[in-house]
Amino acid sequence: MSKAWEIENFLTEKNNQLFVGGVSAVALAKEFGTPLFVFSEARIKQNIERLQRAGNFIDCALKVCYAAKANSNMAILRTVKDANCDLEVNSGGELWKALKVGFRGEQLIFNGTSKEVWEIENAIVAEVYAIQVDSLFELSLIDETARRLNKRARVSLRLVPEIETNTHSGLQTALLTSKFGMMPAEALTAFQTYKDSEFLDLCGVHLHIGSQNPASEPYSQALKTLFESLEKIYLETGLKLAHLNLGGGFPVNYLRDNSHEVEFPQAQREMFAADFEPADAIKNAWHSVKEAARVSNAENLLENLTLLIEPGRSVISDAGVCLTTVRNRKERPLKNEQLTVNNEPLKSSDLSLSAVNCPLSIDNWLLTDAGFNILLSMETYKWYYHLISAERAGAAHNFPYKLAGPLCDGGDVYFDIEGAARLPDYRLLPENVQPNEVLALLNCGAYSIAQMFQYNGRFLPSVVLVKASGEVELIRRRAGFENLITNDVW
Numbered sequence: 001m002s003k004a005w006e007i008e009n010f011l012t013e014k015n016n017q018l019f020v021g022g023v024s025a026v027a028l029a030k031e032f033g034t035p036l037f038v039f040s041e042a043r044i045k046q047n048i049e050r051l052q053r054a055g056n057f058i059d060c061a062l063k064v065c066y067a068a069k070a071n072s073n074m075a076i077l078r079t080v081k082d083a084n085c086d087l088e089v090n091s092g093g094e095l096w097k098a099l100k101v102g103f104r105g106e107q108l109i110f111n112g113t114s115k116e117v118w119e120i121e122n123a124i125v126a127e128v129y130a131i132q133v134d135s136l137f138e139l140s141l142i143d144e145t146a147r148r149l150n151k152r153a154r155v156s157l158r159l160v161p162e163i164e165t166n167t168h169s170g171l172q173t174a175l176l177t178s179k180f181g182m183m184p185a186e187a188l189t190a191f192q193t194y195k196d197s198e199f200l201d202l203c204g205v206h207l208h209i210g211s212q213n214p215a216s217e218p219y220s221q222a223l224k225t226l227f228e229s230l231e232k233i234y235l236e237t238g239l240k241l242a243h244l245n246l247g248g249g250f251p252v253n254y255l256r257d258n259s260h261e262v263e264f265p266q267a268q269r270e271m272f273a274a275d276f277e278p279a280d281a282i283k284n285a286w287h288s289v290k291e292a293a294r295v296s297n298a299e300n301l302l303e304n305l306t307l308l309i310e311p312g313r314s315v316i317s318d319a320g321v322c323l324t325t326v327r328n329r330k331e332r333p334l335k336n337e338q339l340t341v342n343n344e345p346l347k348s349s350d351l352s353l354s355a356v357n358c359p360l361s362i363d364n365w366l367l368t369d370a371g372f373n374i375l376l377s378m379e380t381y382k383w384y385y386h387l388i389s390a391e392r393a394g395a396a397h398n399f400p401y402k403l404a405g406p407l408c409d410g411g412d413v414y415f416d417i418e419g420a421a422r423l424p425d426y427r428l429l430p431e432n433v434q435p436n437e438v439l440a441l442l443n444c445g446a447y448s449i450a451q452m453f454q455y456n457g458r459f460l461p462s463v464v465l466v467k468a469s470g471e472v473e474l475i476r477r478r479a480g481f482e483n484l485i486t487n488d489v490w
């Protein structure tokens with residue numbers, strides 16, 4: 001493999017074209033139109049196996065619950081289920097989808113900060129593995145609901161332990177300033193209050209330290225925090241917890257091809273290029289907890305314990321590619337000094353390929369059919385998706401273009417208009433890209449089709465799954481005119 005973005009048996013270049021799971025991306029774009037999301041069944045399964053492997057390094061049971069919020073297309077959920085992976089859901093809607101696709105209650109974790117009574121009812125009736133509780137108020141609601149249904153609800157309390165990671169500020173979830181969970185002291189009160197409840201089975205504690213965490217150490221800190229709670233709860237209430245839930249957040253390397261690396265400020269670069277093995281993080285975290293248990297003579301509290309993880313991005317992100325077509329182009333004269341990187345004037349040496357051969361006094365704009373209506377993170381978190389030409393995947397990508405989507409917003413661009421230099425101003429593609437050329441945005445499987453919307457009357461795109469056999473399955477039909485008005489009443 002000669003291209004940095006290539007992934008063996010999944011994302012490859014052949015005859016100058018991009019292939020996904022052995023299928024030509026250009027042929028798929030022709031058959032299904034663009035924008036088009038293409039997923040690889042083999043890659044999803046490989047990513048799940050990679051996470052499940054962590055179970056080999058710890059001496060307790062590991063329950064991997066794919067976070068459905070990252071992508072809950074029914075065929076993706078089916079693929080996850082077929083890989084013997086359990087599921088985390090975040091609403092009554094996701095719970096309904098999970099049950100419909102065939103997950104059993106004991107395979108499900110039910111999360112969320114604003115649960116309605118009907119959602120709690122459905123989770124209790126489905127006998128989910130645990131409802132993760134966000135506040136003392138919510139716990140009382142679950143108790144009341146379980147009492148009314150005359151059923152016992154398994155619950156686990158979500159803690160907010162003040163653990164900071166170097167991810168994007170909007171993806172931090174374990175700080176006191178975040179909206180999630182309860183303080184460890186509140187959780188202890190909850191366990192004291194409900195320890196003898198007939199209707200609540202208080203079986204675990206949970207936390208989630210954020211998404212795309214660049215370093216693995218916070219996982220050790222997080223698991224130690226969970227263990228400290230478990231120990232305290234045992235000492236103060238006599239309750240022995242059945243599980244600890246370490247959440248998700250394992251990173252994906254969005255800069256596998258690092259041709260734009262130098263243009264990111266260091267913190268962003270480290271976040272986008274994060275690439276540690278989840279199994280190592282889990283192994284280290286488990287060992288630090290075992291050591292803590294040995295020191296406090298509490299090893300018996302680890303017996304028969306189950307460790308849960310809730311990975312989303314690390315399962316589905318790099319298994320999905322978004323194909324987009326250039327629909328328009330234009331040239332704009334620009335003065336050199338207006339082009340900046342890290343607030344400094346741009347020199348061609350700032351673009352990491354030395355052979356940049358475009359006069360920097362002209363901006364070449366390409367307008368695609370993929371905007372933040374289908375990749376919302378490009379707007380909310382200024383997320384970076386590496387871009388290549390699907391038609392000329394083998395050609396030198398050394399010509400800078402300004403890229404933008406189809407929406408009516410000035411912010412629908414592939415760079416950062418606020419000048420915070422979070423994203424490269426230019427994307428490198430082969431020379432002379434013209435309208436109709438098919439491009440590919442890589443690592444687009446997570447938080448993309450799960451968040452898309454039909455802003456500007458744009459049709460939601462088709463999604464296909466390339467099976468391990470090479471067969472292509474249409475897993476979501478492209479929307480049409482009627483879909484634009486499905487729920488309008490007039």
Ligand SMILES: Cc1ncc(COP(=O)(O)O)c(C=O)c1O
Pocket residue numbers: 067069070088111173208210211212247248249250310311312313314446
């Ligand atoms: C509670 C919880 N668990 C798991 C996840 C999945 O995180 P990731 O996709 O980064 O693995 C999230 C994401 O926001 C979450 O909020």
